[in-house]
Amino acid sequence: MDLNSKIYIAGRGMVGSALVRKLQDAGYRSIVAPTSKELDLRNQSEVMRFFRQEQPDYVFLTAAKVGSVQANIESPLDFLYDNAMIILNVMHAALTSAMHRLMLIASTAVYPRDAVQPVSEASLLTGAFEPSNEAYALAKTMGIKFCQYAAQQDPGRFVAVTPSNIYGPGDRYDEKTAHVVPAMVKRFHEAKLSGANAVTVWGSGKQVREFLYVDDVAEACLLLMGTHKGGGPVNIGPGTPTTIMQLADAIARVVGFAGNILYDVSKPEGAPSRTSDVSILNSYDWKPAVSLEEGLNLTYLDFLKRA
Numbered sequence: 647m648d649l650n651s652k653i654y655i656a657g658r659g660m661v662g663s664a665l666v667r668k669l670q671d672a673g674y675r676s677i678v679a680p681t682s683k684e685l686d687l688r689n690q691s692e693v694m695r696f697f698r699q700e701q702p703d704y705v706f707l708t709a710a711k712v713g714s715v716q717a718n719i720e721s722p723l724d725f726l727y728d729n730a731m732i733i734l735n736v737m738h739a740a741l742t743s744a745m746h747r748l749m750l751i752a753s754t755a756v757y758p759r760d761a762v763q764p765v766s767e768a769s770l771l772t773g774a775f776e777p778s779n780e781a782y783a784l785a786k787t788m789g790i791k792f793c794q795y796a797a798q799q800d801p802g803r804f805v806a807v808t809p810s811n812i813y814g815p816g817d818r819y820d821e822k823t824a825h826v827v828p829a830m831v832k833r834f835h836e837a838k839l840s841g842a843n844a845v846t847v848w849g850s851g852k853q854v855r856e857f858l859y860v861d862d863v864a865e866a867c868l869l870l871m872g873t874h875k876g877g878g879p880v881n882i883g884p885g886t887p888t889t890i891m892q893l894a895d896a897i898a899r900v901v902g903f904a905g906n907i908l909y910d911v912s913k914p915e916g917a918p919s920r921t922s923d924v925s926i927l928n929s930y931d932w933k934p935a936v937s938l939e940e941g942l943n944l945t946y947l948d949f950l951k952r953a
């Protein structure tokens with residue numbers, strides 16, 4: 647990419663906004679990033695029209711229907727349909743345009759529930775998905791296969807990346823769709839304000855996860871867009887595991903909640919462990935710049951600004 651390249655950021659949520667910030671800071675002059683109201687990516691003819699009109703050189707496909715474990719369990723059809731349509735419409739329009747390269751932001755949710763941990767890219771489609779997010783994982787896996795098939799016939803134009811849990815400024819805090827970090831930030835903050843003496847967290851707290859600050863994800867995407875030649879997937883993660891209990895303790899510290907943290911084992915908690923093998927990413931000398939504690943502090947400041 648050079649500073650005059652036309653760059654389309656599809657999806658202007660947490661990751662899309664971080665990419666726009668990074669690109670603007672680096673001096674890129676031609677960035678297009680319509681909102682979902684301006685361009686509904688489920689609409690094929692609108693997407694084709696957009697590509698004909700804008701003719702982007704590079705595309706970061708961050709748009710997706712994302713949500714909590716509960717939201718995924720309640721409406722799998724929406725997660726399958728929206729994500730499949732977004733991926734096929736944007737990637738097919740890109741394929742048939744003069745675009746140089748597209749990066750699909752997929753997710754580590756595509757890997758089998760029982761994959762050996764830390765999960766490597768090679769474990770894709772070697773076992774069943776985690777049932778609670780099967781629909782989302784199916785659509786994202788289809789997108790990854792699109793990148794791989796396209797790489798066979800047209801090398802270098804499509805690449806998929808698979809980030810682990812992302813958090814940071816611009817995250818969603820509504821109960822229906824919030825991921826674990828924003829959901830906990832909000833609940834601990836409200837508990838602090840109301841003087842509650844306990845907060846209950848879903849699951850045992852022993853599940854192992856990874857959390858990467860959104861600016862680090864954006865940096866990794868920009869690096870891989872320029873360096874990684876294959877179709878992917880390439881894992882993006884911090885390389886350090888965190889249990890939900892450790893996360894809850896850290897958020898309580900950052901928010902200043904001094905009460906008890908209880909764990910409700912009757913509630914769903916997803917896969918027991920999800921950590922990623924980041925050897926491919928690390929081979930490009932990449933390391934996260936923001937620690938969990940620092941990232942949570944920045945997230946809480948953003949939450950307070952928007953509350």
Ligand SMILES: NC(=O)c1ccc[n+]([C@@H]2O[C@H](COP(=O)([O-])OP(=O)(O)OC[C@H]3O[C@@H](n4cnc5c(N)ncnc54)[C@H](OP(=O)(O)O)[C@@H]3O)[C@@H](O)[C@H]2O)c1
Nearest residue numbers: 657658659660661682686687688708709710753809811812
């Ligand atoms: N957040 C995570 O922990 C995580 C982890 C791994 C991978 N990922 C992946 O990373 C990507 C970015 O995630 P994020 O956290 O930035 O999500 P986000 O904040 O929810 O942003 C997603 C964006 O997609 C847009 N979108 C949804 N449906 C659309 C449609 N039909 N047409 C146009 N735009 C549409 C949303 O617009 P509206 O807000 O207007 O609906 C939103 O701007 C996603 O592909 C996700 O699967 C996320």
